[in-house]
Amino acid sequence: MLTPLKLAWRNIFRQKRRTILLMLVVAYASAMTIFIWGMTDGQTQSVLSNQARFLKAPALIANVGYFDDPDPDNALANLDFVDRAARVPGVLGTAPRLEFFGILRSAYRSQNLQMRGVDPALEASVSNVPGKITQGRMIEKPSEVVMGIDLAEDLDVRLGERVVIEASSGAGAQAKGLILVGTAKSDIAFVDGGTVLLHIDDARDLTGVTTATGVALSTARNQEDVVAARVNEVLGDLPEIHTSGLTELLGELAQQANRSGVLVIIVVFFGLFAALAVTSTMLVSVMERSKEFGMMGAIGMEPPKLSVMVILEAVLTTFMGWIVGLALGYTLTGIMGYWNILGPVFSQAGDAFSSFGLGSEIYTTSKPIFALYAGVTIAFAAFFALLIPARKVAKMNIVDAMRTE
Amino acid sequence: MKHYLLLIILFTAFSLSFAQTPDEVLDKIVNSQRGGQTSSSTVTMSVIRPNKTTEYQIKNVSDGDERSLIQVVAPSKDAGQAFLQDGDNLYLYNPRLKRTLRLPPSNQNDSFLGSDVSYSDLGGSEFQDNYTPEITNQDEATVELTLTPKELAPTPYGKVVLTADVANNYRPITYVFYDQRDTAVRQMSFFDYIDVEDVFFPSRFEIENLTAEGEKTAITFQDLKFGVEVDQNCFRESALERGCNN
Numbered sequence: 001m002l003t004p005l006k007l008a009w010r011n012i013f014r015q016k017r018r019t020i021l022l023m024l025v026v027a028y029a030s031a032m033t034i035f036i037w038g039m040t041d042g043q044t045q046s047v048l049s050n051q052a053r054f055l056k057a058p059a060l061i062a063n064v065g066y067f068d069d070p071d072p073d074n075a076l077a078n079l080d081f082v083d084r085a086a087r088v089p090g091v092l093g094t095a096p097r098l099e100f101f102g103i104l105r106s107a108y109r110s111q112n113l114q115m116r117g118v119d120p121a122l123e124a125s126v127s128n129v130p131g132k133i134t135q136g137r138m139i140e141k142p143s144e145v146v147m148g149i150d151l152a153e154d155l156d157v158r159l160g161e162r163v164v165i166e167a168s169s170g171a172g173a174q175a176k177g178l179i180l181v182g183t184a185k186s187d188i189a190f191v192d193g194g195t196v197l198l199h200i201d202d203a204r205d206l207t208g209v210t211t212a213t214g215v216a217l218s219t220a221r222n223q224e225d226v227v228a229a230r231v232n233e234v235l236g237d238l239p240e241i242h243t244s245g246l247t248e249l250l251g252e253l254a255q256q257a258n259r260s261g262v263l264v265i266i267v268v269f270f271g272l273f274a275a276l277a278v279t280s281t282m283l284v285s286v287m288e289r290s291k292e293f294g295m296m297g298a299i300g301m302e303p304p305k306l307s308v309m310v311i312l313e314a315v316l317t318t319f320m321g322w323i324v325g326l327a328l329g330y331t332l333t334g335i336m337g338y339w340n341i342l343g344p345v346f347s348q349a350g351d352a353f354s355s356f357g358l359g360s361e362i363y364t365t366s367k368p369i370f371a372l373y374a375g376v377t378i379a380f381a382a383f384f385a386l387l388i389p390a391r392k393v394a395k396m397n398i399v400d401a402m403r404t405e
Numbered sequence: 406m407k408h409y410l411l412l413i414i415l416f417t418a419f420s421l422s423f424a425q426t427p428d429e430v431l432d433k434i435v436n437s438q439r440g441g442q443t444s445s446s447t448v449t450m451s452v453i454r455p456n457k458t459t460e461y462q463i464k465n466v467s468d469g470d471e472r473s474l475i476q477v478v479a480p481s482k483d484a485g486q487a488f489l490q491d492g493d494n495l496y497l498y499n500p501r502l503k504r505t506l507r508l509p510p511s512n513q514n515d516s517f518l519g520s521d522v523s524y525s526d527l528g529g530s531e532f533q534d535n536y537t538p539e540i541t542n543q544d545e546a547t548v549e550l551t552l553t554p555k556e557l558a559p560t561p562y563g564k565v566v567l568t569a570d571v572a573n574n575y576r577p578i579t580y581v582f583y584d585q586r587d588t589a590v591r592q593m594s595f596f597d598y599i600d601v602e603d604v605f606f607p608s609r610f611e612i613e614n615l616t617a618e619g620e621k622t623a624i625t626f627q628d629l630k631f632g633v634e635v636d637q638n639c640f641r642e643s644a645l646e647r648g649c650n651n
Contacts, residue, residue: 175559
């Protein structure tokens with residue numbers, strides 16, 4: 001095998017222009033593969049992170065019945081378990097929440113919405129909404145409310161003005177006047193158009209619930225499900241409550257976000273395209289070098305070994321192109337993983353992305369596994385080289401080849 | 406001199422004993438609309454918009470307290486719809502779906518049949534509970550009360566100005582609702598009061614959206630009767646689909 005390898009290595013540098021062009025094709029395919037995986041993975045991370053930190057919670061402890069019917073009637077019986085949950089490894093913070101449906105009224109119009117009663121001292125540990133308040137401030141005490149900026153505009157409410165929240169639950173029909181103290185802007189449609197944060201005490205007055213509908217848990221990214229499982233284990237003596245990680249909370253959305261079927265098709269397409277380019281060039285090269293192969297065969301290099309040499313030429317060219325592609329691809333994902341270049345691009349594309357929970361900050365990821373996906377090009381190149389030019393060489397008649405002009 | 410002073414003091418005290426506080430005036434205005442009797446009526450509701458006017462014919466039965474049945478008779482596309490209010494509960498019957506839906510009381514803020522009317526607009530005890538009245542104008546014929554919301558009262562309005570007819574039992578003439586920027590946003594006007602068995606009731610009232618030109622709803626009562634015998638079956642869910650004998 002050593003001789004064919006040495007010869008193959010020599011040959012790819014004999015035809016520098018051809019080799020460089022082939023490397024560029026492979027490098028492009030590899031770089032694009034890495035970039036597309038990095039971008040898609042980054043988008044998925046963005047959606048899941050936004051869902052965890054803006055819309056729902058990284059993990060949530062609630063009454064078992066609450067997940068099927070998110071009504072204050074299914075509120076937690078007590079909050080005695082919170083300290084135990086807070087000590088579970090991986091739990092970075094806890095915050096009680098009381099969520100309920102109600103009407104939000106201004107002097108001009110009203111909307112039916114889900115409202116969230118929070119403890120302002122704890123909510124920032126489980127949610128990014130307080131950090132996105134661009135006008136005014138977060139609520140500090142009862143009788144204050146924070147809204148998404150689009151919601152405030154729709155209801156035509158300004159900071160310092162009073163709005164009315166009406167609800168009907170265990171306490172009967174209740175209404176409260178609250179002062180708008182802040183508006184949040186996240187560039188996520190559901191947040192900006194649907195967030196209503198009020199003090200949990202006000203929520204308790206409106207609903208008659210004395211505890212909470214859930215306790216949100218803060219965890220490290222990608223640890224939500226693991227931590228939820230640990231909490232379920234620790235609180236196993238309380239069968240009436242359950243802790244859901246992000247996957248369970250998101251349901252079908254999590255499955256859709258993690259689906260990579262389309263990406264696999266794209267990767268295969270790129271790999272195929274590059275490999276075919278290499279193969280076609282190798283085939284032309286083989287035809288042009290028939291006499292050379294004939295000479296090599298005459299001095300003892302049997303056709304099967306020549307065939308291996310051709311395959312190795314294809315593999316080595318592709319491998320070098322792959323290396324260059326890795327450098328380009330990871331440089332691209334590195335840059336876009338540091339600077340938020342994709343966020344404004346997708347934001348300008350319209351509200352459709354925002355409605356899926358994609359925010360204005362999208363960063364690509366750079367995972368080692370992407371190199372393996374890009375490496376499929378090498379496999380295709382080897383396969384097609386084996387199939388076409390290498391077979392041609394293997395079946396070569398040495399005498400006829402030597403006579404080729 | 407001392408006698409004159411005494412007379413002045415007595416006259417002032419006498420006058421003051423007849424001067425009413427703003428709260429008393431507000432009570433009179435609100436109570437003038439409270440009959441507490443059963444009633445039945447036919448109502449024409451005209452929803453007026455710049456490009457079109459839709460007229461509804463409605464039959465209404467009330468127990469004078471917390472229950473009422475409203476049935477839409479015309480136009481044909483809306484006929485058959487019915488609403489039943491029973492305390493805090495509101496039921497809606499849709500004849501196309503042949504289903505009765507229970508709406509939470511918070512939905513009472515939705516507009517009724519796309520009009521400018523909602524249940525919460527009619528005020529009543531809401532004025533007395535949530536506002537502090539002040540007499541801002543008064544003459545022999547009318548009194549004007551400006552209601553300012555109490556701190557953190559559950560109202561989105563900045564103030565409400567009530568005008569009432571002093572000579573006629575403090576019947577309301579207009580309610581004007583202002584937003585918190587001192588802009589009038591809605592006006593309710595009451596007309597054509599009729600004396601129905603000692604209850605003075607506006608047989609016509611209008612609700613105008615002052616933020617949208619040309620938008621208002623006019624409601625006119627016909628065949629208005631108070632103190633009628635009302636079939637209690639009118640206030641059951643079955644009456645939404647089948648009606649009742651009234």
